Amino acid sequence: MDALPVIDCCAPLGAASLSTEEAEAGAALFAALSDPARVRIVNFVATSDEPVCACHLIEPLGLAQPTVSHHLKRLVDAGLLEREQRGKWAYFSLAPEAGTRLAGLVDLARDREEALR
Numbered sequence: 001m002d003a004l005p006v007i008d009c010c011a012p013l014g015a016a017s018l019s020t021e022e023a024e025a026g027a028a029l030f031a032a033l034s035d036p037a038r039v040r041i042v043n044f045v046a047t048s049d050e051p052v053c054a055c056h057l058i059e060p061l062g063l064a065q066p067t068v069s070h071h072l073k074r075l076v077d078a079g080l081l082e083r084e085q086r087g088k089w090a091y092f093s094l095a096p097e098a099g100t101r102l103a104g105l106v107d108l109a110r111d112r113e114e115a116l117r
Contacts, residue, residue: 028078029078029080029101029102031078032074032075032077032078032080033080035071035074037061037063037067037068037071038071038074038075040060040061041057041061041068041071041072041075041081041092042075042080042081042094042098044057044060045081045092045093045094046094046099048093051084051091051092051093052091052092052093053086053089053090053091053092054068054069054072054089054090054091054092055089057072072090072092075092076092079095079097079098079101080094080095080098080101080102081093081094081095081098082094082095
């Protein structure tokens with residue numbers, strides 16, 4: 001599977017218009033989060049003080065190791081998580097720009113309120 005498209009900046013969905021690249025990047029983010037297990041992984045990693053070992057996600061998610069690995073790869077490919085290899089285990093942390101990208105993409109209410117002022 002090819003990596004999902006990642007661009008430096010995503011226009012908010014409330015923008016007057018979106019370029020093809022902005023729409024593709026937004027769709028890639030939504031696709032990466034289209035599975036409840038992936039949303040739970042992002043939540044788990046985002047609320048952790050340290051990078052999270054893939055091995056520590058298996059039991060809380062109730063999923064097999066290959067399935068967890070698949071979900072982690074999708075999140076890394078979308079630019080939401082960063083992966084660090086430590087021996088035989090991979091550790092994951094939230095990509096520094098992930099929060100900004102997601103917040104900017106879905107900040108419809110703020111854009112609409114500003115437009116009404």
